[in-house]
Amino acid sequence: MEPTPAPDLELEHLRAQVAAMSKDAILAQLAAGVIHEINTPIASIFSNIDVIERSLDALEAQLGPASPPKALGLVKVIRNLVQVDRMACQRIAGIIRSLKLHARGEEEGMRTAGLNGLVEDSLLLVGSEYKRRITFVTDLGDLPPVECNPQLIGQALLNLLVNAAQAIEGEGRVTIRTSVDGDWAVISIADSGSGMTDEVKEKIFRTAFSTKALGVGTGLGLPLTYRIITEQHHGTITFDSQLGRGTTFEVRIPIKSKEQ
Amino acid sequence: MNPQPEVVLVDDEEMVLTSVSALLMLETECNVHTFLSPAEAIRHLETHPVDLVVSDYLMPQMNGIQLLAKSKELQPEAARVLLTGHADKASAIQAINAVGLYHYLEKPWENAQLLMIVSSAVERTQLLRQVQAMLSDLDNANDSLKDIQTRLIKAFL
Ligand SMILES: Nc1ncnc2c1ncn2[C@@H]1O[C@H](COP(=O)(O)OP(=O)(O)OP(=O)(O)O)[C@@H](O)[C@H]1O
């Protein structure tokens, strides 16, 4: 029997990295394509749902209360179905939004932007989806504008907010704070969710690591967020997590760009 | 009373044309002309006065900005609105000033917002036309005044 050669650990590691990167790139491209293709039909359906409701209003006004009950009943049936369609559509729109997280935002580039505004925008997106069971609390400090890629920072924040919301079973609270600490703008996102075991803590920044059900998590959120914060913005991302109590992620972005 | 507003709608997706024209026909007095290709829309613009042109951005032969530029050339007072997909946003915004966009909407659009834009755009165009008509009336009046003046002067000289 041939002796198995000792695995070249570094080479293995590099290979895995390359494989993971191209997987990310492929997924990002795929996501961008899917978003583009779905956007127009969804826009059309959304509009039609609204026009159908407006038409029903007009029809009901024409019919008047003295119309045959059958006719009024039919209007009601259509109304209910349209409402279901609207909800179904909103579900799809939600999926598109989460896909957008993984589609790369290279179009916009770096510029000066206010981080508080980006926090508020991301919160608007996530908030509408989770507000029934999760209370979002903000404590936004006085931040100077920061040199950043707003689209990418928005993606990073969305990732963190969605993770925080998904970590909470039932009702809970997510607190977002921003502040200045020396040369850094600091954003912290704290959730009252499940927290993580030590084993999970070690792996969260790995590509495709996810503890979530298939279809809920792809495990791309944090690796992408990590790259956005550290590579593109020369910032840092750290976290503190207590099993059963919750998790706090902290993002730091340099206030002065490296070039200055 | 103003004549029925004339709206031109251009998108390479039939479904968008159907959705938007259904909305406009239900909620406005507009006469809506839909075109799947910018070339056909331009042919219409060459021969018919129009109050508003709403165009998609990404289309096979010619993009929405190019079409709206042509529309500006043919009928400068007609309002121009761009309706774009998410991915075209950056390139579209760059070109906004070039064609003097009245408004810019992203798909998926809000019908209520679209309706507001359409009605204010149409009103603006019709006001512009009225002002132009009044100005040319004034010009005419001025011209005849000048005529009278010259005739009077001649009579006295
Ligand atoms: N706030 C948090 N609380 C508890 N666990 C978390 C939190 N954030 C991340 N995790 C853990 O880290 C894992 C990886 O997160 P990541 O965002 O990379 O992927 P995901 O959320 O599973 O999927 P995706 O972000 O692609 O939808 C998660 O599956 C979860 O186990």
Ligand SMILES: [Mg+2]
């Ligand atoms: Mg995630």
